[in-house]
Amino acid sequence: MSHVKTLQSLFKRYRRPGDIVFAWFALIASILLLSQIGDQTAWRNGGPLFAQPRFWPAVSLGGMTIFAALHLLGAALSKRLHGRWQEIRRWAASLEYAAWFIAYAAAVPLAGYLPATLIAALLLTLRAGYRSPKVFLAAGATALVIVLLFKTLLKVNLPGGAVYDLLPDGLRQIMLTYF
Numbered sequence: 001m002s003h004v005k006t007l008q009s010l011f012k013r014y015r016r017p018g019d020i021v022f023a024w025f026a027l028i029a030s031i032l033l034l035s036q037i038g039d040q041t042a043w044r045n046g047g048p049l050f051a052q053p054r055f056w057p058a059v060s061l062g063g064m065t066i067f068a069a070l071h072l073l074g075a076a077l078s079k080r081l082h083g084r085w086q087e088i089r090r091w092a093a094s095l096e097y098a099a100w101f102i103a104y105a106a107a108v109p110l111a112g113y114l115p116a117t118l119i120a121a122l123l124l125t126l127r128a129g130y131r132s133p134k135v136f137l138a139a140g141a142t143a144l145v146i147v148l149l150f151k152t153l154l155k156v157n158l159p160g161g162a163v164y165d166l167l168p169d170g171l172r173q174i175m176l177t178y179f
Contacts, residue, residue, distance in 0.1 A: 015078035018087030023072035030065040037061060100124060112161025113151060114179035117143045152178050 041054035049055060100120070107116040121143035125136060150156045160176045167175060 015075060015081055016087070017081050017083035018091065019075040019078070019081075020072075021084060021088055023068065023075040027065070027068040027072050030061060030068045034058075034061040034065050100127075108161065109159045110162050112164050112175065112179065113158045114144075114147045114175070115161065115163065117147050147179055 037054060037058050041057055043052055043054050100123075104116060104120040107119070110116075111119070118140055121139045122136060125139040130136070130139075151158065164172050164175050
């Protein structure tokens with residue numbers, strides 16, 4: 001009897017506040033992806049089924065759709081918990097950092113790698129709530145070390161900033177090469 005009780009507790013479902021929203025999102029996303037399978041993959045005549053370029057993506061997206069639908073069914077039949085909108089606001093708040101990264105990536109071709117990295121590091125330090133000059137100095141030094149590590153030591157090719165075009169030729173070349 002204890003074995004059955006253990007299995008029941010193993011499959012017991014605990015609903016979270018944002019569960020229904022996540023379930024709907026997963027189902028809609030999987031259906032949209034599955035609807036594009038014909039345009040995004042190919043089917044070659046004469047080949048074995050498991051070697052078809054469309055087979056495994058279709059299996060994975062089909063499974064994703066089925067399990068998303070089951071998750072939605074389980075979430076819909078579970079007891080409703082309060083706090084759904086607080087959970088969604090927490091999810092949306094995490095998107096702020098994606099926006100910071102997009103702004104940084106857009107700033108690099110305009111301002112250059114060094115200035116964009118320094119500004120991003122200082123602004124994120126400010127955004128995180130730090131106000132001490134020592135912390136700002138540490139953030140700036142860290143940004144400088146990151147730029148030197150990537151551009152000088154690892155020789156990562158990054159776009160030169162449009163601002164670099166305004167510099168004198170010698171300084172422009174140094175900034176393009178090392179910063």
